[in-house]
Amino acid sequence: MIGRALVASVLALQVPLVPAAVREACDPPRGTMQSSESWAQKRLDPRRVWSLSTGAGVRVAIIDSGVDLRHPQIRLAGRADLTGTGYQDCVGHGTAVAGIIGAQYMQGVLFYGMAPGARLLSYKQTNSERDGDPGLLVKAIKSAADQGAKVINVSIATPDQPALRAAVEYALAKDAVIVAAAGNVRKEDGTPIPAYPAAYEGVLAVGAAGPNGALAEFSNVKTPVAVLGPGQGITATWPGSAYYKDLDGTSYSAPYVAGVAALVRARFPSLDQAQVRQRIIATADGATGGGKGAGMINPMQAVSAVLPYEPANAPVVAPPPPSPLPADAVAKVPPVDQDAIDLALLIAGSALGLTLLVAVARIMIPMGRRRGWRPGHSE
Template sequence: MTGRRRGILSGALALTLALGPATAAEAAPALRDDPPKCEPERGGTKVGDPWGQRRLNFTAVWPITEGEGVTVAIVDTGVDPRHPQLKLAKQIDLTNTYPFDCIGHGTAVAGIIAGADMRQLKIPFAGVAPKARLISIKQTNQTDKGDVGLLAKGIIQAADLGAQVVNVSIQAHDQPDLKAAVDYALAKDVVIVAAAGNIRKEDGVPAPAYPAAYPGVLSVGATGPDGKVTDFSNSSAPVSVLAPGTEITSTWTGSAYRQDLSGTSYAAPYVAGVAALVRARHPELDNVRVRRRIEITADGASGKTPGIVNPLLAVTKILPSEVVAIAPRQPAALPSGIVSKAPAPDTETINRSVGVAMIAMLAAALVSAAGLVIPLGRRRRWKPGRTAVPSEPGR
């Protein structure tokens, strides 16, 4: 074993121990005998005011929600948890190589989704949903290649860990186990956000990127500062919404930053962050309605033409059809037996009551008659009245 390799493995072991026993066991199960090189490009220490952050203005949503209570899983190249703006709830390495990010790609994605707000320290960069809970699932050590089987496994594992949003910024080819993994996660009410893919310069021929091209996935294309779709953004895959994807600023390995990132893979995490904001604000919405909200509230969205994601509208807009869809259920009919039936009529009691009423009426009539007859009788001293006799003729 060379000294360089011993140094890499020692560093991996030190980071594994620093992560704690439970996380360490998942982060680095057992290093392979032939691990690939782990040499991420170097970033810088300075960071400017990101144009994508200004364009989306997602900080305007923070008085309402910052994504608290929502878990976002990043199935990517891993995340460097040593960055001061990144905090991981769980870290898993499916490649059995290194627990950290050897490329920088996953670390940048994580920063765009949930980089901590450190504006009080004069750091202008922040993630869309800074209080979202992050899970890193490492499935590759390469940005343009990877094991599709591990990608599928990572999506399933994210769903089983309770992720409400899964970001996939890696484009792969169609494969049955990947499709099955996507269907599994969607059935568990996960919002899957995926990069629509980039047109490769080698052949220049666009081809559908997966899992973005699968039904039910929120597919994201890239725009530049001018608001136009970038030349590299894949047009052959269905695009649900657009987000900034050129000259992107984000976190990088080694507690550094990059300000020159480009690709739909950096547009997707903006939308994943917005999905976290929506799920935090509207926990009653399922993944279909969260996806629909993001699509129809996007700036410039019209028919089949996707618009640029609008975080504030996605969180706050009142959608009439959605209000009807989430209206409270009408109360169910009362179960049988809860209301007592009316008792059968008591005919004997009724007959007695009628008889008593009639006797009372007769008594009242007699009393009334007596009230008239008795005074007359007293005035005549109880003598009978005279009867008129008709007169005889000639008298």
């Protein structure tokens, strides 16, 4: 059975006292105890990739509503509560995101994450269905970068602000791949505007696609989308050791891409964050039209494609060709011995002549005996 204990070294943030009123209000929607294999899992097929990479050792920061540790498929390498409301996930969103990225594979369970070998770090930035305090988002991004997170998942959309831009630039300089949701367009929102941090340069912005591969109608086309991830009719882990079905939103597309980023970072440790982002974009399944970017992510291509413009020191995915054999590895053919050939032909000819002589003798001798060795005569 999968253990639930945290790694001894957790994020260096103090645990606040949680008021009783807050604890009582923590009541996420009820999930189901039955898991299912969604179209997203069938389409991306992460198990096929695990022979090449599971994302082993890559730190992935999840800036969200917290993560429920009671779920048997979720392991955390560290956690931090920035809200002052405790670590528990009172929304369910953070637990779903964590599962999409790195839920452990369990025999008989149909749901599993993209990169089960990744080391998940949970930063609780909100305690409601809203996006929470942008100031806490800034703090979480910087803290994750300082803790060595190589992938940072931000399923949050806010307006542009200098502090957030600076935090993104700080994390990128620390070689973190920042994956962010492109944002959802709601009817009450009016005219869509770019969502941040997804719209910042250097961020891997993710739009949402449905089961038919088409862009989801709610996916924000004003944000400069880099790639698409599954974001409609999603199944994921949920608080209470449960699962939730039919989840929609670009905030659920982003963790699929974050999982692929972890797979790539483990497979190609010499690539920097910009090169990892470029590889994910270059290997996506091509698409056309606004809001689609390079198309749907392709995990297998992302970890196996050989890209000619990558640095020479990047690991070679295909097995290297065998080295040339040394000159003396194969014995040379000896020169032709003509005398031996002539002798063999002479012996063979003599044997054939002797054989013919014996055959003639076997015919003629009996005939001579019958005539008393008298010469024959013609009539």
